[in-house]
Amino acid sequence: MEALRLLGEGFGVALQPLNLALAFAGVFTGTVVGMLPGIGPINAIAMLIPLIFAVGLPPETALILLAGIYYGSQYGNSISTILLNVPGTAAAVVTALDGYALTRQGRGGEALAMSAVASFVGGTLSIVGLVFLAPVLAGWAIRFGPAEYFALMIFAFSALSSVAGNSVPKALAATGFGLLLATVGMDPNSAVPRYTFGQLKLFDGMDFVVVTIGLFAVSEVFLVLQASRWGQDASLAYGRVTLALADLRANVGTMLRGSVSGFLVGVLPGAGGTIASFVAYGLEEKVAGDDARFGEGELRGVAAPEAANNAATTGAMIPLLTLGIPGSGTTAVLLGALLGLGLTPGPLLIERNPEVFWGMAASMYVGNAFLLLLNLPLVGLFVRVLRLPRWVLMPGVAALSFVAVYAVNQSAFDLVLMTAFGILGFVMRRSGFPLAPVILGLVLGPLMEKNLRRALALSAGDWSVMFSSGLAVSLWVLAAVSLLGPWIWRRRRLPDGGVGEVD
Amino acid sequence: MRGGRHLAGLAILALAAAVALEARTFVVSFPTDPLGPGAFPLVAAALLALGGGAVLLEGSAAPDPLPPGALRRIVLATGSFVAYALLLAPLGFVTATTLEFAAVAVLFGGRPLPALGAGLGFALALFFLFVHGLGLPLPLGFLAG
Numbered sequence: 001m002e003a004l005r006l007l008g009e010g011f012g013v014a015l016q017p018l019n020l021a022l023a024f025a026g027v028f029t030g031t032v033v034g035m036l037p038g039i040g041p042i043n044a045i046a047m048l049i050p051l052i053f054a055v056g057l058p059p060e061t062a063l064i065l066l067a068g069i070y071y072g073s074q075y076g077n078s079i080s081t082i083l084l085n086v087p088g089t090a091a092a093v094v095t096a097l098d099g100y101a102l103t104r105q106g107r108g109g110e111a112l113a114m115s116a117v118a119s120f121v122g123g124t125l126s127i128v129g130l131v132f133l134a135p136v137l138a139g140w141a142i143r144f145g146p147a148e149y150f151a152l153m154i155f156a157f158s159a160l161s162s163v164a165g166n167s168v169p170k171a172l173a174a175t176g177f178g179l180l181l182a183t184v185g186m187d188p189n190s191a192v193p194r195y196t197f198g199q200l201k202l203f204d205g206m207d208f209v210v211v212t213i214g215l216f217a218v219s220e221v222f223l224v225l226q227a228s229r230w231g232q233d234a235s236l237a238y239g240r241v242t243l244a245l246a247d248l249r250a251n252v253g254t255m256l257r258g259s260v261s262g263f264l265v266g267v268l269p270g271a272g273g274t275i276a277s278f279v280a281y282g283l284e285e286k287v288a289g290d291d292a293r294f295g296e297g298e299l300r301g302v303a304a305p306e307a308a309n310n311a312a313t314t315g316a317m318i319p320l321l322t323l324g325i326p327g328s329g330t331t332a333v334l335l336g337a338l339l340g341l342g343l344t345p346g347p348l349l350i351e352r353n354p355e356v357f358w359g360m361a362a363s364m365y366v367g368n369a370f371l372l373l374l375n376l377p378l379v380g381l382f383v384r385v386l387r388l389p390r391w392v393l394m395p396g397v398a399a400l401s402f403v404a405v406y407a408v409n410q411s412a413f414d415l416v417l418m419t420a421f422g423i424l425g426f427v428m429r430r431s432g433f434p435l436a437p438v439i440l441g442l443v444l445g446p447l448m449e450k451n452l453r454r455a456l457a458l459s460a461g462d463w464s465v466m467f468s469s470g471l472a473v474s475l476w477v478l479a480a481v482s483l484l485g486p487w488i489w490r491r492r493r494l495p496d497g498g499v500g501e502v503d
Numbered sequence: 504m505r506g507g508r509h510l511a512g513l514a515i516l517a518l519a520a521a522v523a524l525e526a527r528t529f530v531v532s533f534p535t536d537p538l539g540p541g542a543f544p545l546v547a548a549a550l551l552a553l554g555g556g557a558v559l560l561e562g563s564a565a566p567d568p569l570p571p572g573a574l575r576r577i578v579l580a581t582g583s584f585v586a587y588a589l590l591l592a593p594l595g596f597v598t599a600t601t602l603e604f605a606a607v608a609v610l611f612g613g614r615p616l617p618a619l620g621a622g623l624g625f626a627l628a629l630f631f632l633f634v635h636g637l638g639l640p641l642p643l644g645f646l647a648g
Contacts, residue, residue, distance in 0.1 A: 051633070169561055173515050173554025179547035180522055187540035190531040194540060195522075218584070225580055225610060226573040391613030392621050395604040402587065402600070403629055403641070410640055415588035419581060426577070430566035431511050441547075449543040453536045461537035 003131050010358030014366050019064050022057075023363050026068020027075075027370045028378075034073025035080050035382055036397055037224075039217060040088020042330045042439075044073035046212040047400055049337045050407035059341045060356045064363035066337055070330070071123065071367045074313060075375055078115045078306060079382055083108050083238060089330075090274040091309045094281045098294065098301030105297050108238030109379075110247070114299050115306045116376050117243060118255050122307035123368035125259040126266070126314035131361055133267070134350065138322040141347040146455035147466050151475035153448045156269040156325045158483035160437055168483065170433045178441020179448070181206045188446075189453065201413045208336040208442050210405050210414050212329075214421025215428075215435050217401045221394055222426040241379045251303040254284055262308025266315025269327035276315075280308030314364060321345050321357060324447065329436030332443040512559025519551035576610050583607060596634075596641040600626035 013019060026048075033044035048069050052062050081092040082099035095115065102111040144152070161171035184195045185205030196202040261283055262276040284304040285294050294301045319325045324345040326332040338345050343356060350357045375382075388396075405418045425435060459465035467473050526544040569577075587603040594602075604622030609615055634641050 167558070167561065167563075169554050169557030170563070171554070173551055173558060176519070176547050176550030176552075176554055179550060180518075180544065183544045183547060187529070189535050190529075190540045192529045192531060192540040194529055194544060195525060221607070222577050222580065225576045226569060389613070391608045391611040391618065394611050395607035395613075395618075395622065396625055398584070398607050399600055399604050399625060399629065402591075402603070403633060406591070406641070407633075410642075412588040412591060415591070416585055419584040419588070422584070423581060431563055432566075433511075445543075445547075452543065452546075453538045456538050457536040 003135060006354060006358045007131050007361060009355070010360070010362035011365075013060055013355055013359030014064060014362035019061055019359075019363065020366065022061060022065045023068045023366050024370050024374065026065040027072035027367050027375070030069035030072025030074075031076035031079070031371075031375055031378075031382060032385060033069075033400070034076030034088065035386065036076075036393060037080055037084060037086045037088075037386075039220065039397060040077050040092075041070060041073035042089075042212065042333055042436075043217040043220075044076070045069055045330060045333050045337070046209050047217065047404040049333070049340070050209055050404050052337070053340055054407050059343055059353070060359040062341050063338075063343075063356060063360045064367075066334065067360055067364050068367045068370070070313065070334065071119075071310070071364070071371055072375075074310065075116065075119060075371050076382070078119070079112065079379070080386060082111045082115060082302070083383065084386065091277045091305070091312075094277040094305040095302055095309075097281075098296075098298045101295065101297035102299070102302070103238060106237055106239050107297065109241040110239065110243055110299065111302050112238065112379055113241050113243040113376060114247070114251065114302045116372055117248065118251070118258065118303040118306040119310040120368050120372040121255040122259040122262055122310035123314060123371075124365065125256070126263040126311035127361060127365050127368075129263050129311075130314050130318060130364075134318050134322050134357070134361075137318060138347040138350050141323050144323075144347070144471070145469070146451040146458070147472045148469060148475065149451040150448060150455060150466065151472045151479065152269075152323060152325055153444050153451070155475050155479040155482065156319075156327060156444070157437065157440065158479040159269050160327065160440055162483050162485070167432060171437050174428070174433050174435070174437040175441045178438040179445045181211060181438070181442045182445020183449070188450075199413075201411065206417075206442060207408050207414065208333065208439065209408050210418050211421055211442055212333055212439055213401045213405055214418040215425035215438060216329075217397060218418060218422025219425030219429055219435075221398050221401075222422060223429065224390070224394055226426075238379075238383065241376055247299055251300060253287075254300045254303045255307040257283060257287065258304040258307030259311040262311035263315040265308070266312025266327075267318050269319045269323075269325050276308040276312035277305035280304040310368075317360075317364075321349055321360075322347055326440060326443065329439045332436075332440045336443045508562040508565060509559055510565070511563040512555050512557075512561075515551055515555025515558060519548045519555055522551065523548040580607060580610055583610075592642045595643050597623075597626045597630050600629065 014023065029048060030044050033039060033047060034041050052065055057065065077088040077092050078095060081087040081096045083103055085096050085100040087093045087096045099111045099115070102108055157175050161168055161175060184202055186193050186203050193203060258280040261280050265276040265279055281301065281304050284300050288300060316327050316331050319327055320331050320335060324335065326335045335345060343349065343353060401418065402415060405414050408414060428435060455465050467476065522544055526541040526548065529541040531539055583603060583606040587599055591599045601619065601622040604625055605615065605618040608618035608621065630641060
């Protein structure tokens with residue numbers, strides 16, 4: 001059991017006092033930032049990344065902090081979803097159905113406890129899957145050449161485009177825009193400046209932190225500002241944050257099913273937490289039959305998507321770490337962070353940086369345990385933050401965005417750029433364009449261009465190299481099916497279907 | 504609002520055309536690879552054109568009109584963000600952030616004095632956390648003397 005021995009060493013890394021403290025700090029800050037209405041995990045991570053860089057931690061320690069932030073922000077997102085009915089991600093929309101219904105019945109505390117336990121179960125089980133599946137996938141991916149990588153990235157884009165929002169054309173345009181942003185700056189091969197308009201500040205390219213915070217967080221400030229009245233849930237009564245043993249026992253099957261289905265969906269690039277929680281919720285409705293009252297405050301309606309969502313988070317780490325292919329906006333931001341730490345996610349990561357991979361796997365587990373042990377008693381504290389009036393919360397979000405963006409380059413230009421992306425994100429969201437493909441395009445663009453140019457350099461300009469191996473051809477076919485399949489299916493079945501913005 | 508339905512598609516197509524035109528100016532004196540710097544931007548332009556064309560055909564419902572006063576608030580907020588960017592270095596982090604927090608808070612319906620107080624508290628907390636806790640360089644401004 002080579003994997004178990006390495007995981008044991010990983011725990012050795014994760015349980016060092018500094019790393020343990022940082023895992024807790026990450027989970028805690030992630031929860032607080034991820035909980036802010038409408039902010040959600042992607043902004044929590046984007047806001048905290050520059051701070052991680054600034055402190056100059058070693059890669060495995062920085063990753064542990066990142067993983068803590070990731071898990072914490074998801075739980076924080078669940079808190080505002082259940083108590084305020086403001087899901088920060090599409091994945092949490094499913095949790096809102098029964099979670100908020102429970103809150104209105106004064107049983108929000110039970111829903112929060114259920115969410116924490118289910119997240120823990122989903123996270124724990126899926127880490128087992130990660131430990132065994134990731135090395136296998138990495139061993140297989142070592143055979144990938146540039147043409148296969150290019151096709152794989154096309155597959156990631158088309159998978160994301162088919163789930164992001166309800167319009168494939170809009171998702172395609174958003175992807176193209178992200179790829180365009182990726183080309184801004186000096187071309188690494190030829191040193192030709194592209195789309196810089198003579199601005200020296202743009203020669204280094206667009207920083208994904210600036211773009212992400214602008215598109216998501218700043219546009220959120222504008223979106224909230226647009227509303228004429230701000231309803232404030234004054235009471236936020238949630239009862240006691242405990243779960244009866246009988247309820248826990250009744251949900252064991254639900255959590256297990258949610259974890260397994262969530263993990264499997266999460267491994268697919270592009271699918272991620274959104275599909276995972278929808279699938280798990282649908283599955284549970286079928287299993288429960290007619291006696292359950294889903295949508296009216298059913299605990300199983302919280303347990304299933306929360307377990308699935310967390311399991312999918314771990315599942316999404318597999319393509320991210322072994323192939324270097326993120327499947328969602330959030331994992332794209334994580335990829336940007338990994339590259340910034342000098343790590344190259346890909347088949348060789350596990351081999352070259354075993355302490356990073358196994359340390360992170362172990363710390364994901366530790367992070368999940370922290371969530372369960374510490375966040376439940378602290379819910380009262382978190383709710384106090386949520387009770388702050390809008391006029392304190394939203395300027396706080398703006399100020400945090402400024403600090404995070406300024407920390408990247410200490411540049412006022414970046415702050416103006418962030419504001420411009422904020423306006424753009426606001427317009428895009430109002431017009432129904434998904435934002436996640438922009439981030440994915442921005443982060444994957446340089447890798448895509450590098451692989452495309454390398455493939456064609458090796459073939460001396462012969463484009464048939466892109467389709468020369470069976471693996472590449474099957475990836476292209478998968479990409480076409482995942483892009484057009486759901487579109488055609490949805491046009492037939494659901495005239496206005498779609499799942500909204502993906503995480 | 505027939506124009507509104509086509510606005511998004513047309514704007515994307517125009518962007519795609521501009522991107523493609525600009526890509527033709529990326530020339531290298533001696534090529535390092537068969538594709539050169541202009542090819543990948545053309546891929547991005549092609550995706551934009553494909554998506555934009557399809558959006559044009561599909562039609563994109565114009566977003567709901569902004570509620571009264573919303574545009575004014577958004578313009579003011581944007582102005583305050585840009586002002587913050589320009590004033591951060593001369594005023595220093597604490598002063599600039601306090602003023603900016605207060606300005607945004609007032610736009611969100613806060614009263615000026617409590618907004619200034621909350622802003623000062625938040626700015627000081629961030630400052631001590633980041634500068635003293637994490638060693639992040641934030642401009643000190645005139646407060647540093």
